[in-house]
Amino acid sequence: MDAFYASVEQRDDPALRGKPVVVAWRGARSVVCAASYEARTFGIRSAMPAIRAERLCPDAVFVPPDFSRYKAVSRQIRDVFERYTTLVEPLSLDEAYLDVTSPKRDLGSATAIASEIRAAIFEETALTASAGIAPNKFLAKIASDWNKPNGQCVVKPQQIQAFLAHLPVGRLPGVGKVMAGKLAGLGIATCTDLRSLGADALEQRFGRWGRRLHELSLGIDERAVQTGRATLQISNEDTFPSDLPLGALEPHIRRLAIDTWNDYGREWQRHPGRIARTVVLKLKTSDFRILTRSLTANAPPTSETALVQTACDLRNRVALPSTTRYRLVGVGLSGFAEADGHPAQEDLFPPLEKP
Known part of the structure; x- marks a missing residue:
């Protein structure tokens, strides 16, 4: 997006x-x-x-x-994706990989599918999206930024070498400022420079990561689109405009717990039967200390009310001086496991009745 x-x-x-x-x-x-x-x-x-x-x-x-609003729009966009393929790997609220090798709707090419998806997103959300179309994830990711905003870029197999030739190494995934500096010290600024140095020399200097860099410079990326991965943790957090005492956090904890419960419900629809056993309260003090308090009870939370109460109760386990001020609070659910042994969980989020 x-x-x-x-x-x-x-x-x-x-x-x-x-x-x-x-x-x-x-x-x-x-x-x-x-x-x-x-x-x-x-x-x-x-x-x-x-x-x-x-x-x-x-x-x-x-x-x-307003993340609750952004999440709602993100779900609309995800619904559009799933009309064309079941192979969707979300990276964030506003970005995802789609594998359209075997699409639900065959429009003749991945390029045509991307165009139709972007048009549908605009029609249904009044927002623009950009797309990268390429043989693999790495190239598609780079291409998606090429013609922003509201555009798309296609990298065909025979175009890969030319497309990457002058790409700065800083655009490669995993190359931050430190690594870019090390490569600059070797006279490496572009993918062409990486290719010229060779895989063996890069591996000798940087280990397996060096060989991976050489592969990327050639446009090689064998990673598959990962879909249906179960969530390990669901959480929501807020940073306050001004620091607050512990006693003033309850309204914020309640609101975040409700948001987390709603996210949990959506995760349940994707992976029925996986329950979250641990409630987590996260706090950050005015001097940037991070504290977490958690509870893994015999009976996992079974309602929004139960989650809200548990999250609020976890405040009582914070033993810092009353003068301590907090800049951030978060509420999360973790410890996901299958619902074996918890038959009552089958109706945790019952499906909506049809009108």
């Missing part, structure tokens, strides 16, 4: 359209969750400190994130 969170905000509030929108809370403690394309022209990017974004563009409109 194109500037997903910011685009949802601009869609839902016409007054924001055409303006530099930054999805974040204002303040020194906040980071940018998303920036509209208007904001990006000022150099604002995701994960940037919000205070820096404000300096770059004093006229930017800051909008607090």
